[in-house]
Amino acid sequence: MSYVEEVYQNLEKKHPAEPEFLEAAKRILDSLDPIVSANEDLYRKNALLERFVEPERIISFRVPWTDDKGVNHINLGYRVQFNSAIGPYKGGLRFHPSVNQSILKFLGMEQILKNSLTGLPIGGGKGGSDFDPHGKSDAEVMRFCQSFMSELFKYIGKDTDVPAGDIGVGGREVGYLYGQYKRLSGLYEGVLTGKGLSFGGSLARTEATGYGLVYITDEMVRGVGKQLKGSTVVVSGSGNVAQYAVKKAEELGAKVVTVSDSSGYIYDPNGINFDVLCRIKQVERARIKVYADRVPGSVYHEGEKPWGEKCDIALPCATQNEINGADAAKLIANGCWCVAEGANMPSDADAIDAYEKARVDSGFLFMPAKAANAGGVAVSALEMSQNSERLSWTFEEVDNKLHDIMINIYRNVSTTAEKYGHKGDFVTGANIAGFEKVADAMLMQGMV
């Protein structure tokens, strides 16, 4: 039995009730096989994989809070401090009813590799609660955040663990969490990222994930002698990532013909009008169907996803599992030759299999989320740097650094794939490139 298989089988025995974590661990371990085989004796001697798959620490706690009617509630809170080999734990907090230890361990493991790919000194972590902010009043959300932080503050700090937002945790929640941390610790320090600009947030953080996605896509298509300029792009979603992916893709000369929300999608043959999109989503907070009333020539497709539209490049920026095998087949049949993931896990396993087959058959390009959407966490790490310096950089400074980081990620992923005999396979390239640096640091730091 190979070392990778052995480690996975032990993991299965130890954590039978964690299906999401086991699935992610299996996918990651399998793709690491080329580097593990090449270093098997060294890794075995240092129990490297056994250490890599277990979090350094998991903190779990109850979160008591009282709603506006005086009714008491108890939620569960977690922080998975997965790996600090290359820097302080870094990763978002998710407030959603589906949150449990298995999901947070799965997200934490992915985060280790994503953070490593940025080239910045940030380790991997993830946390959150099964609290659902939907339908809660502002005061309820504040009381919940204060109670959550009253326990979490003991375990985090600017040099130990720096959480951020994720699903259900936006600027409002980060503000309340930061306020309570400051009150309890007495410290004004960069312990959270995604902060408001008035208290240590970074310029260009809002744009970072969407812009970063387009920067890496541009570099990837250049890598095969093609161009983003003049290409037709299909985008899903119309939230933060989608909006700034549309803006940057259009600035670089592509024509983006779709955006969507969970109710349907817009097709605009003349290219999505970013200003109209932003007004609808950021100011009016309306549904995307309104776009068709405002922009002549555009059409709204109720209840459908945009993957049937003809395009060169698809940028899924909405949610997990939004492209299944049939959607991927449709995209490929319609001439799409590139997918880069803005959302986390938007392509399901069948879709990824379809991309891989098309890659082998005809050079299809696929950049997985941990590389393609790393621009968000990269600028969060730049927020940490600015907080430590007690300085704020200009938008252009941050954007230029983001651009360089995304180009470096592409080069690292691409050359690593080639080095391990998987040229053009950016899934393997991203996993190995992320892992290589973490493994090196873990080996040098000894059995900790």
Ligand code: NDP
């Ligand atoms: P937003 O909440 O701003 O936007 C999400 C968008 O996806 C909305 O348009 C939403 O539509 C749509 N959507 C949600 N669920 C579905 C569904 N089931 N079917 C179709 N569309 C759906 O989120 P973000 O833009 O911030 O995040 C998008 C993705 O990117 C997520 O996977 C997130 O984890 C990932 N990501 C985000 C980062 C960031 O910096 N923001 C960083 C890295 C990853 P509706 O309004 O109808 O719900």
